[in-house]
Amino acid sequence: MxxxxxxxxxxxxxxxxxxxxxxSHLIVSHQSTVEQANRYxxxxxxxxxxxxVTSLRERVARFAATGDAAAGxxxxxxxxxxxxxxxxxxxxxxxxxxxSSPLREARFEGLVRDLTLxxxxxxxxxxxxxxxxxxxxxxxxxxxxDRIGGExxxxxxxxxxAVRNALRQKLEVETWITGTLLTLGxxxxxxxLVQNRWLSRANATVAESAANHAFLARHDxxxxxxxRLAFHDAFALEIERRAAGRVAVLAIDLxxxxxxxxxxxxxxGDALLVAVGNRLTRMVGLWQDASAARFGGDEFVVVLRVEDxxxxxxxxxxxLRRALAEPYRLPDGTVVIQATIxxxxxxxxxxxxxxxxxxxxxxLSHAKSRNKGTVQVFDVTMRADLTRxxxxxxxxITAIALGEIAPQYQPQVDMETxxxxxxxxxxxxxxxxxxxxxxxxxxxxxxxxxxVVELGRAILEKACAEATLLPADVKVSVNLSVAQLxxxxxxxxxxEILGRTGLAPSRLKLEVTETIVMSDTERCIATLHKLKxxxxxxALDDFGTGYSALSYLRLFDWDELKVDRSFVRSIGSDPxxxxxxxxxxxxxxxxxxxxxxxxxxxxEQRNLLRHVGCRIGQGYLFGAAMPLTALSARLLRTAxxxxxxxxxxxxxxxxxxxxT
Amino acid sequence: MSVILRMLFxxxxxxxxxxxxxxxxxxAIVLTVEGNIEGERQTFTIADLEAMGTEQVTTTTPxxxxxxxxxxxxxARLLEHVKAKGETAxxxxxxxxxxxxxxxxxxxxxxxxxxxxxxxxMAVTDKGPLFLIYPFDANPALRTELHYSRxxxxxxxxxxx
Numbered sequence: 001m002x003x004x005x006x007x008x009x010x011x012x013x014x015x016x017x018x019x020x021x022x023x024s025h026l027i028v029s030h031q032s033t034v035e036q037a038n039r040y041x042x043x044x045x046x047x048x049x050x051x052x053v054t055s056l057r058e059r060v061a062r063f064a065a066t067g068d069a070a071a072g073x074x075x076x077x078x079x080x081x082x083x084x085x086x087x088x089x090x091x092x093x094x095x096x097x098x099x100s101s102p103l104r105e106a107r108f109e110g111l112v113r114d115l116t117l118x119x120x121x122x123x124x125x126x127x128x129x130x131x132x133x134x135x136x137x138x139x140x141x142x143x144x145x146d147r148i149g150g151e152x153x154x155x156x157x158x159x160x161x162a163v164r165n166a167l168r169q170k171l172e173v174e175t176w177i178t179g180t181l182l183t184l185g186x187x188x189x190x191x192x193l194v195q196n197r198w199l200s201r202a203n204a205t206v207a208e209s210a211a212n213h214a215f216l217a218r219h220d221x222x223x224x225x226x227x228r229l230a231f232h233d234a235f236a237l238e239i240e241r242r243a244a245g246r247v248a249v250l251a252i253d254l255x256x257x258x259x260x261x262x263x264x265x266x267x268x269g270d271a272l273l274v275a276v277g278n279r280l281t282r283m284v285g286l287w288q289d290a291s292a293a294r295f296g297g298d299e300f301v302v303v304l305r306v307e308d309x310x311x312x313x314x315x316x317x318x319x320l321r322r323a324l325a326e327p328y329r330l331p332d333g334t335v336v337i338q339a340t341i342x343x344x345x346x347x348x349x350x351x352x353x354x355x356x357x358x359x360x361x362x363x364l365s366h367a368k369s370r371n372k373g374t375v376q377v378f379d380v381t382m383r384a385d386l387t388r389x390x391x392x393x394x395x396x397i398t399a400i401a402l403g404e405i406a407p408q409y410q411p412q413v414d415m416e417t418x419x420x421x422x423x424x425x426x427x428x429x430x431x432x433x434x435x436x437x438x439x440x441x442x443x444x445x446x447x448x449x450x451x452v453v454e455l456g457r458a459i460l461e462k463a464c465a466e467a468t469l470l471p472a473d474v475k476v477s478v479n480l481s482v483a484q485l486x487x488x489x490x491x492x493x494x495x496e497i498l499g500r501t502g503l504a505p506s507r508l509k510l511e512v513t514e515t516i517v518m519s520d521t522e523r524c525i526a527t528l529h530k531l532k533x534x535x536x537x538x539a540l541d542d543f544g545t546g547y548s549a550l551s552y553l554r555l556f557d558w559d560e561l562k563v564d565r566s567f568v569r570s571i572g573s574d575p576x577x578x579x580x581x582x583x584x585x586x587x588x589x590x591x592x593x594x595x596x597x598x599x600x601x602x603x604e605q606r607n608l609l610r611h612v613g614c615r616i617g618q619g620y621l622f623g624a625a626m627p628l629t630a631l632s633a634r635l636l637r638t639a640x641x642x643x644x645x646x647x648x649x650x651x652x653x654x655x656x657x658x659x660t
Numbered sequence: 661m662s663v664i665l666r667m668l669f670x671x672x673x674x675x676x677x678x679x680x681x682x683x684x685x686x687x688a689i690v691l692t693v694e695g696n697i698e699g700e701r702q703t704f705t706i707a708d709l710e711a712m713g714t715e716q717v718t719t720t721t722p723x724x725x726x727x728x729x730x731x732x733x734x735x736a737r738l739l740e741h742v743k744a745k746g747e748t749a750x751x752x753x754x755x756x757x758x759x760x761x762x763x764x765x766x767x768x769x770x771x772x773x774x775x776x777x778x779x780x781x782m783a784v785t786d787k788g789p790l791f792l793i794y795p796f797d798a799n800p801a802l803r804t805e806l807h808y809s810r811x812x813x814x815x816x817x818x819x820x821x
């Protein structure tokens with residue numbers, strides 16, 4: 001379309017140029033036509049000739065009638081005038097007219113010859129005979145001059161007509177050219193208008209896309225909420241503004257959003273985020289001086305002004321949390337999701353209010369690690385927690401290398417005999433500055449920072465090595481993390497460690513939790529099979545806390561179930577717990593699986609458990625996790641007459657460090 | 661046609677020589693000027709006119725073949741000579757043809773009252789004895805019907821109005 005109009009415009013311009021050239025040609029030819037029209041008038045010359053010969057005849061006649069000498073002289077003068085006239089006829093423009101017709105030329109020649117013959121008669125005008133002859137001959141001369149004069153008149157008329165025709169034709173051509181000029185001019189104007197419209201449309205498009213880009217740079221593409229960049233600018237402005245009240249920041253995170261994304265798909269996840277964004281916008285719109293932003297993923301942030309400080313901020317955060325917990329109707333179905341909210345409120349004494357979003361985020365992290373689905377207000381100890389967490393994260397690899405993180409061993413006891421039949425290796429960290437750090441604290445940090453594989457491997461290796469120093473009938477249990485289990489080299493690693501440390505595979509027991517197996521069941525089961533082929537025993541840890549424990553019993557040939565401590569804790573108060581344990585023990589014995597109960601803390605619990613058929617127990621009643629040396633001493637104390645294999649252990653006690 | 665013209669020319673010559681008004685002797689009165697001038701009426705012989713001083717004009721005309729050289733008195737000089745005080749000159753010819761010409765036109769366009777054509781005095785048969793001529797070649801804008809009509813041959817009198 002554009003090229004068509006451009007071509008049209010070029011043709012118009014060329015046409016205009018051609019029309020202009022034609023027009024100037026026309027003007028030149030006009031001039032020649034005008035000159036033609038201005039030409040010498042043949043008719044006039046012809047007409048005067050006829051008058052003169054008539055005058056000559058009239059003078060001759062008057063002389064004949066009156067004999068007046070003046071008339072005779074005039075007759076002679078007029079004869080000369082007539083001769084002069086023929087002279088004029090014979091030359092110049094009239095001469096050309098005469099010559100244009102052979103017949104006319106012949107007639108003219110005859111006329112001249114006849115006139116020449118009259119000259120002697122004119123000179124003898126006083127003689128009657130000559131005069132009569134003259135008068136007779138002049139009739140013929142007059143007729144011939146009339147004839148030529150008349151022809152000149154006709155020729156003149158024809159010429160005038162031709163000029164008129166030429167003018168009319170040229171006028172017609174001129175009309176056409178003028179029409180063409182007007183048409184082409186109009187076309188050009190139209191083209192200009194069209195192009196103008198295109199240009200302004202293109203301008204509008206450019207402006208629109210520029211505005212779009214500006215919007216996109218500061219807004220989240222999915223929810224159209226302001227993004228982190230826009231939030232920080234708005235937040236800085238809000239801090240600057242000396243408005244009434246105090247600035248508060250809410251950091252919001254959806255609990256289990258990843259699971260929804262994984263199970264329902266990304267489009268459902270995106271739809272949920274959009275719905276959350278809409279709900280946030282609607283809620284925040286009800287508050288004065290408040291705005292919401294999306295920082296990415298399922299992280300949202302709200303900045304608002306509160307009159308009554310923390311209590312008002314918490315109240316609003318609670319409202320928000322409840323609103324977000326309402327079911328979402330998405331195209332893929334209805335979703336319920338909780339939100340955890342961290343709250344930070346500016347205090348008048350705050351040195352750097354710009355830190356508020358970080359504080360809110362810290363409160364959020366704190367809540368996520370402890371109480372998901374709640375509102376948590378920031379307090380300064382959380383910043384200390386963060387510092388400690390970062391320190392732990394930074395030091396973890398060095399600690400593994402230096403042996404600061406090492407296994408301690410909690411005994412697993414035969415509740416009938418009191419004999420220690422195994423130990424569970426539990427990672428313990430004594431930090432040179434921070435002191436003792438519990439696994440509850442550093443294991444999640446190691447997991448989140450991707451260092452849990454190294455940690456697990458170090459504990460496994462150390463436990464295997466130290467187990468060789470224990471009596472051969474004491475087995476060692478080591479926990480496997482999900483990160484370890486999904487790695488391709490786990491079987492090789494275990495096999496290599498067993499080979500290097502010389503620990504008999506039958507003395508190693510690897511514990512996995514139900515949730516680990518859930519994450520990638522087929523692959524995990526395959527790995528567990530390979531491990532079992534090495535001769536290693538596999539225990540299912542935290543049994544009874546998952547969703548479908550019984551089906552997992554079918555999936556794999558477990559060597560041992562470890563009943564979760566939560567059952568044991570409540571057996572005194574809740575008779576169902578004991579029934580469940582009894583059922584599990586019965587089921588396990590039928591399947592040929594050993595059972596260990598965890599968290600045995602009192603004699604009463606031991607007795608109850610023994611009563612329902614539990615053999616092996618683990619818990620504070622039988623001892624907390626202890627270093628190898630303490631364990632060795634304990635083994636020595638409870639030892640019955642020592643079998644040969646325990647000598648190594650005795651040696652260790654004699655030479656090891658005395659710390660217990 | 662050239663034979664015919666030669667015949668006419670010969671006829672003109674012989675007529676011219678025999679004609680009493682011809683310019684031959686220079687004593688005959690060839691021009692009368694009257695009207696709004698000094699003395700109301702003045703007459704001129706060829707010699708009188710020549711005495712005013714002559715100039716030459718070479719030009720083509722619609723009545724001649726090829727360029728022709730005329731010699732005569734500038735009309736401006738003649739009007740000055742007679743102290744003409746009028747806007748129009750009524751020029752009359754022997755054949756009673758007359759035309760009104762603005763004196764300003766005669767002066768501005770350099771009209772000449774010619775006595776000679778190509779060095780010869782002009783007979784009546786050759787548009788003589790006086791021929792009012794414009795320099796058409798020097799000023800092509802004069803080549804119009806109007807100035808052709810003002811080029812009067814066989815001029816006999818001029819009246820200033």
